[in-house]
Each structure stands twice: as structure tokens, then as C-alpha cells.
Amino acid sequence: MPGERGQRRAAAARCPHHQDAAVPAHRAAGDPLRRKAVIRTSLRYHRPVTPEETSAILTEHSGDVVVLGGGTMLLPMMNRAEVNAGHIVDLRGLGLDKITVAGDNVRVGAMATYNDLLCSDLIAREVPLLRRMASGITGGNQLRNLATAGGSACYGNPSSDVPAVLVALEATMCLHSPAGERRVPSAEFFVDAFRTAVGAGEFLMSIEVPRRVIAAGYHKLKLCEGSWPIVTAAVVRHGGRAMATIGAATVTPRRFELTSYLDADKDTVDEYVRDNVGDPWSDVLADGNYRKDVSGAVVRRAVAELQEG
Numbered sequence: 001m002p003g004e005r006g007q008r009r010a011a012a013a014r015c016p017h018h019q020d021a022a023v024p025a026h027r028a029a030g031d032p033l034r035r036k037a038v039i040r041t042s043l044r045y046h047r048p049v050t051p052e053e054t055s056a057i058l059t060e061h062s063g064d065v066v067v068l069g070g071g072t073m074l075l076p077m078m079n080r081a082e083v084n085a086g087h088i089v090d091l092r093g094l095g096l097d098k099i100t101v102a103g104d105n106v107r108v109g110a111m112a113t114y115n116d117l118l119c120s121d122l123i124a125r126e127v128p129l130l131r132r133m134a135s136g137i138t139g140g141n142q143l144r145n146l147a148t149a150g151g152s153a154c155y156g157n158p159s160s161d162v163p164a165v166l167v168a169l170e171a172t173m174c175l176h177s178p179a180g181e182r183r184v185p186s187a188e189f190f191v192d193a194f195r196t197a198v199g200a201g202e203f204l205m206s207i208e209v210p211r212r213v214i215a216a217g218y219h220k221l222k223l224c225e226g227s228w229p230i231v232t233a234a235v236v237r238h239g240g241r242a243m244a245t246i247g248a249a250t251v252t253p254r255r256f257e258l259t260s261y262l263d264a265d266k267d268t269v270d271e272y273v274r275d276n277v278g279d280p281w282s283d284v285l286a287d288g289n290y291r292k293d294v295s296g297a298v299v300r301r302a303v304a305e306l307q308e309g
């Protein structure tokens with residue numbers, strides 16, 4: 001009588017999109033090749049080809065399933081057993097790596113990598129701030145060839161570049177759920193540190209950014225060349241209005257009006273920005289109070305870049 005594992009193997013053999021990566025621990029221990037495998041738990045690999053199939057798998061295994069983007073964050077966490085799941089859903093069969101025009105928006109597929117953003121003429125022309133952000137991501141070509149802005153958004157690490165830039169651009173996060181498409185404004189997508197609006201059975205399909213003429217400046221403070229950001233600031237001018245969005249200083253991005261402060265003196269800007277930061281975020285990179293103290297200077301640098309054009 002085949003057990004559950006036997007049934008899963010039989011299903012995997014029937015379906016080309018499902019491969020069983022499960023290896024019993026006692027067999028892995030005795031097999032020199034298997035001993036090198038770093039994810040030690042039993043894991044079933046799914047490669048769906050439609051959004052509906054994807055949401056169905058995510059719903060069926062809710063609580064025991066993870067979505068695989070570029071894997072640059074997820075796979076190391078699984079290797080370290082910080083994330084354990086019985087199922088992994090690879091999105092590469094869905095064709096979500098395209099960057100296209102969709103009416104008044106530029107649509108960035110959830111699997112578009114940082115290098116896709118850097119190589120896209122459409123992004124350079126219509127959303128240069130996204131290009132500017134991607135050019136400053138550390139980790140070299142290996143990282144930029146695999147990692148996606150969508151994966152970074154879904155991870156929701158406060159100390160990263162992507163969330164605040166998406167909020168500054170007033171992007172919309174297009175999720176696929178069992179009920180169909182669900183659109184969430186980026187300002188509501190980032191709920192808390194490492195927590196987003198992505199619910200059970202849902203995954204990110206694309207990010208839509210409005211096509212409109214904006215001028216923007218971006219600056220980030222890092223510990224050293226290779227480090228992740230301590231504070232980021234995007235300043236965007238559209239029409240007669242300038243808005244600042246601060247990232248990494250708080251658990252979720254802070255966006256606020258900057259129009260009447262563009263030419264204000266240093267101390268006035270710094271005090272105003274500090275007030276807008278409110279409760280700061282601390283992690284191993286930097287203490288919250290330090291982040292709060294330097295946020296005014298980071299905004300002023302972004303304003304300088306905006307004004308230099």
C-alpha cells in the first residue's frame with residue numbers, strides 16, 4: 001500500500017510541472033551526493049503554468065508553502081532552516097519577467113530582475129527612478145541577474161530600497177488570488193516589518209507604475225559600499241508638488257509633502273523630516289535613533305539630485 005509519500009511521487013511522475021524533491025533524512029545521510037543537499041526537509045517542487053493553477057496550489061497547501069522568485073533571499077533562509085515548508089512554488093513557468101506598457105502604466109512582471117530593469121529602455125524613458133534604484137542594489141551581477149524587485153517587495157524587509165521607491169512612484173501591486181486579480185496600492189501593501197498585504201492563496205503578478213512626467217532624486221545612506229541601506233529618500237516632483245518618501249528608517253515607508261521645504265535651510269528641513277519619521281526602525285545595521293538623526297541629511301541629498309536634474 002503506497003503511503004502519502006508514495007502517492008506524491010506517483011503524482012510527480014505523471015505531471016511534468018511537479019517534481020518531488022523529498023529525500024528521507026536516513027537516505028540522505030547514507031548517500032554522499034545527497035549529503036551535499038542543503039535543504040534538509042522534505043520538499044515538493046511545483047512549477048505551475050497558469051495563475052489559477054498557482055493560486056490553487058498556494059491555497060491547497062496554505063501555511064506549508066512558499067513562493068520562489070529569484071530565490072536570493074528565500075533559498076539561503078531555507079538552507080539555514082529559518083524558513084521551512086513542505087512545498088515550493090516556482091513562478092518561472094508563468095512568463096512574469098516582461099516589462100510592458102499597460103495603458104497609463106508601465107507593468108513590471110513580478111519575475112523581472114534588477115538587470116531586466118537596468119536593461120529596459122521603457123524603464124529608462126518612463127520610470128527612471130526605478131532604474132536609478134536598481135543601479136544601486138549591491139551584490140553584483142550574480143545578484144542582479146536573479147533577484148527581483150517583486151521578491152524584495154514581498155519579503156518586506158524595512159532595510160531595503162524597493163518598498164519606499166514603489167510608494168514614491170504610487171505603484172500598484174497586482175496580486176493574483178483564488179478570486180482573481182486584486183490590486184493593492186503600494187502605500188497599503190507594506191503592512192509591517194516583513195509583513196505585506198499578500199494573503200493566503202495569493203502571489204504577486206506584477207507591479208504597475210503610472211506613466212507620467214516626474215522629476216525625481218534618490219539618495220541612500222549605507223554603512224559601506226556593499227551594505228544594504230540604512231536610510232533611503234526618494235523625492236518626486238509632479239506638477240507643482242514635491243513629495244518625499246523615506247525608506248529603511250521606519251518599518252514601512254513614510255511619504256510626506258515637501259513642496260514648501262525644497263529651499264528651506266538645513267535645520268528646518270532636518271527637524272521637519274525627523275518629525276515625519278516618527279518611530280524609527282532598528283536592526284543590526286543601525287539603531288533607530290541614528291536612522292532618525294540622519295534622515296534629514298539623506299532627504300537633502302535627494303533634493304539636491306532632483307534640483308541638479
Ligand SMILES: Cc1cc2nc3c(=O)[nH]c(=O)nc-3n(C[C@H](O)[C@H](O)[C@H](O)COP(=O)(O)OP(=O)(O)OC[C@H]3O[C@@H](n4cnc5c(N)ncnc54)[C@H](O)[C@@H]3O)c2cc1C
Pocket residue numbers: 066067068069070071072073074075091110111136137138139143146147148149150151152153154155159160161162198202203204205227228229
Ligand atoms: C548579496 C546581496 C545584496 C543585496 N543588496 C541589496 C541592496 O543593496 N538593496 C536592497 O534593497 N536589497 C538588497 N538585497 C536583497 C535583494 O533585493 C533581495 O534578495 C531580492 O530582491 C529578493 O528577490 P528574489 O526574487 O530573489 O526573492 P526570493 O528570495 O525568491 O523571495 C523573497 C520572499 O518573497 C517571496 N516572493 C518572491 N516573489 C514573490 C511573488 N511574486 N509573490 C509572492 N511572494 C513572493 C518569497 O516567498 C520570499 O518570502 C541584497 C541581497 C543579497 C543576497
